[in-house]
Amino acid sequence: MKRFWPAFLVLGLLGLGYLLVPRGSHSFFGTRLLNPKPVDFTLEGPKGPVRLADFREGLVLIFFGYVHCPDVCPTTMISLKQVYENLSPEEQRRVQVVFISVDPERDTPEIADQYAKAFHPAFLGLTGRPEEVQEVARAFGVYYQKTAYRGPGEYLVDHTATTFVVQGGRLVLLLSPDKLNFAHNLGYLPKVVADLRALL
Amino acid sequence: MKRLLPILLFLFPALAQVVVEPGWVRLVPPVVPDTAAYLTLVNRGRTPLRLVGAETPVARRVSLHRDHQEHKGGHAVLGMRPVPYVEVPPGGKVAFRPGGYHLMLEGLKRPLKAGEKVELTLLFQGGLKVKVVLPVEMR
DSSP states (O other), X not given: OGGGHHHHHHHHHHHXXXXXXXXXXXXXXXXEEEEEEEOOOEEEEXXXXXXXXXXXXXXXXXXXXXXXXXXXXXXXXXXXXXXXXXXXXXXXXXXXXXXXXXXXXXXXXXXXXXXXXXXXXXXXXXXXXXHHHHHHHHHHTOOEEEEEEEETTEEEEEEEOOEXXXXXXXXXXXXXXXXXXXXXXXXXXXXXXXXXXXHO | OXXXXXXXXXXXXXXXXXXXXXEEEEOOOTTOSOEEEEEEEEXXXXXXXXXXXXXXXXXXXXXXXXXXXXXXXTEEEEEEEEOSOEEEOTTOEEEBOTTXXXXXXXXXXXXXXXXXXXXXXXXXXXXXXXXXXXXXXXX
């Protein structure tokens, strides 16, 4: 009997460990921020200024991009549409998807909004004066830079393609473009939906 | 027709070399003047195959792009870069897909509609042209 003691001890410790794991805790697919950073901004929407703090309830999903972007931006925007459509109408009421154009030279607030709404009518498109957009980008750690410049109005833009999830004025979750590339990995869709549900 | 095929392949050996697995043209919001086309090129031949360009009646220009990724401030910064050609090794294939290569249809002459078919003529080094028809889809 004595020689079984170590085995009992190990089993006991494993059992104790299992009991200590919080029940129903969700393991996040996206990057959960342990020290949620307060964020706020005011940018131009199609019907005037929109402040992030106006969305006090629920979640705001923010993606920075530009309209003349046929590959990277639609990949994430189509995925955000799929995520949104997988939520119940009740959940949808508590989720706002926001597209912010980092190309205010070409994209007016109206164009940014028409772009966002083409993916889903409930989405919102914003932009602002170049210095305003820059300030918002800096607050989120977003980088953008013109490349392949061929002339005025003819260039590409490199940009941070992370989707930022804000709750109660704080940045709580990051979704990298890889995790929102459902064209590659359709299996990621339920994981992202589960992340949002865990936050809601 | 089946009997004719070997003769046709003999007359156009390059046609036998390239197989295009169709993909799709991305449906983009009507405010966007550019879109992307995706497909897979298969090289059945013994020599490398080079796609050097493409033409379509629906856009002013078609250019080849490859996605570009770097990390800045802990985030993935994405963009795209024009490439002069895309080479498919003998016996190999290259998939154009979101996050990799795409054919950028620049300056759409009109907004495309979901489900419509777009004709694309692929131009290969050596003068070979291959016509493909791709559906317009939001995916």
